[in-house]
Amino acid sequence: MDELNKFSKRIKRxxxxxxxxxxxALNFLGTKFFNKENQDNxxxxxxxxxxxxxxxxxxxxxxxxxPDLLPKEYSMELTKLQSSAPPMGWNFIKRRMTKELGIxxxxxxxxxxxxxxxxASLGQVHKAVYRKKDIVCKLQYPDMLSIVEADIxxxxxxxxxxxxxxxxxxxxxxxxxxSSRVREELxxxxxxxxMIMFAKIFSESPNVMVPNFFSDISTERLLCMNFLEGKxxxxxxxxxxxxxxxxxxxxxxxxxxxxxxxxxxxGDPHLGNYSADKNFKINLLDFGCVRFFxxxxxxxxxxxxxxxxxxxxxxxxxAYESWGFENISKDLIEILNIWAKFxxxxxxxxxxxxxxxxxxxxxxxxxxxxxxxxxxxxGGVKPPREFVxxxxxxxxxxxxxxxxxxxxxxxxxFNELIHNFDEKEVENKQNKLLSEAKLKENL
Numbered sequence: 168m169d170e171l172n173k174f175s176k177r178i179k180r181x182x183x184x185x186x187x188x189x190x191x192a193l194n195f196l197g198t199k200f201f202n203k204e205n206q207d208n209x210x211x212x213x214x215x216x217x218x219x220x221x222x223x224x225x226x227x228x229x230x231x232x233x234p235d236l237l238p239k240e241y242s243m244e245l246t247k248l249q250s251s252a253p254p255m256g257w258n259f260i261k262r263r264m265t266k267e268l269g270i271x272x273x274x275x276x277x278x279x280x281x282x283x284x285x286x287a288s289l290g291q292v293h294k295a296v297y298r299k300k301d302i303v304c305k306l307q308y309p310d311m312l313s314i315v316e317a318d319i320x321x322x323x324x325x326x327x328x329x330x331x332x333x334x335x336x337x338x339x340x341x342x343x344x345x346s347s348r349v350r351e352e353l354x355x356x357x358x359x360x361x362m363i364m365f366a367k368i369f370s371e372s373p374n375v376m377v378p379n380f381f382s383d384i385s386t387e388r389l390l391c392m393n394f395l396e397g398k399x400x401x402x403x404x405x406x407x408x409x410x411x412x413x414x415x416x417x418x419x420x421x422x423x424x425x426x427x428x429x430x431x432x433x434g435d436p437h438l439g440n441y442s443a444d445k446n447f448k449i450n451l452l453d454f455g456c457v458r459f460f461x462x463x464x465x466x467x468x469x470x471x472x473x474x475x476x477x478x479x480x481x482x483x484x485x486a487y488e489s490w491g492f493e494n495i496s497k498d499l500i501e502i503l504n505i506w507a508k509f510x511x512x513x514x515x516x517x518x519x520x521x522x523x524x525x526x527x528x529x530x531x532x533x534x535x536x537x538x539x540x541x542x543x544x545x546g547g548v549k550p551p552r553e554f555v556x557x558x559x560x561x562x563x564x565x566x567x568x569x570x571x572x573x574x575x576x577x578x579x580x581f582n583e584l585i586h587n588f589d590e591k592e593v594e595n596k597q598n599k600l601l602s603e604a605k606l607k608e609n610l
Contacts, residue, residue, distance in 0.1 A: 368431070397442030399438065408574070465588070475515065493549065522573075
């Protein structure tokens with residue numbers, strides 16, 4: 168009977184989502200071929216996805232960050248989904264909490280706030296007090312497991328339509344990567360293990376804070392952790408330059424240190440996943456979207472940096488091959504380097520500068536457009552899975568620096584971080600992290 172219920176919910180999901188996806192597809196086709204106005208269609212899609220909630224909304228957020236994958240009007244509208252999910256009411260909360268912790272769940276807490284502290288695509292967050300400690304409870308929306316496959320199949324539909332319209336970018340690996348990450352984000356037990364790893368990574372860092380979770384009141388669909396006091400990063404954008412400089416440096420460390428020392432990234436670096444305390448320490452708030460990389464891939468990123476700096480084409484070819492790009496020609500190298508220079512340029516010059524002097528949204532759109540046009544001329548490219556989240560994370564992090572507007576010597580900070588990089592050391596650190604968190608990862 169339970170399976171029948173799940174099947175029924177999935178069918179309903181296909182029906183409601185299928186209509187919006189089909190409408191979107193027709194408008195998208197119309198836009199591409201007949202130059203119709205995008206804005207109304209984009210706003211309508213955002214409205215439909217926002218009401219549906221769930222994985223398809225998360226997928227839409229991810230799609231909006233892949234350069235030049237969608238018309239800019241769609242991308243701009245879909246980025247609004249990061250924080251626009253309407254919350255569920257108290258009756259819903261009581262039913263969900265009862266399912267996770269039992270009929271007397273409320274007695275487990277000293278207090279539990281009825282109104283959500285935050286709402287997002289896969290769940291919402293409530294403040295509470297547990298054993299005299301301020302905590303937050305992230306509660307997943309109902310039936311996510313039942314509908315996730317329906318949503319991913321809709322993603323396949325959108326990508327198949329895109330492939331018929333424009334074959335410049337082979338989206339097969341993008342599709343697989345996004346599907347894998349969204350499935351993982353539904354598992355809060357896995358997220359607890361991610362938190363263990365990040366706590367270990369930053370155990371000796373005074374400037375990055377990771378919350379502790381409470382396993383006795385957490386489940387696969389409910390994650391309870393201590394509340395980290397802090398303000399949203401945007402609240403600091405009008406503060407003094409010394410404050411913004413400190414925040415930017417701490418943010419840079421919070422994201423890049425795990426990647427270059429452990430081959431691990433926080434794959435969802437939008438502004439809502441961070442806050443800063445009164446001493447400008449960075450609070451990491453969400454650990455659902457995390458990805459491991461082979462040490463050879465990390466080395467490839469570093470090699471590409473030096474290839475760009477020294478104009479070494481042989482090293483660039485080797486780097487792109489280690490990233491997973493295939494059939495690399497001279498023309499493809501030159502095209503991929505356009506995008507690579509956009510991502511790396513703030514790190515290539517030994518001088519104090521704003522990150523966005525080169526890494527701005529406008530420049531990024533211009534670079535993506537140029538890459539797309541040049542790829543068409545040579546028959547397109549198939550981006551590897553790893554490229555998707557590296558690219559997305561770099562752009563998301565860039566937007567944080569854009570708001571802070573801090574001037575730093577990014578070259579010096581970056582080179583100190585990658586100094587004496589050792590593949591074997593990274594591999595050993597990865598294995599130790601996975602062992603301590605009791606997490607199995609196919610590296």
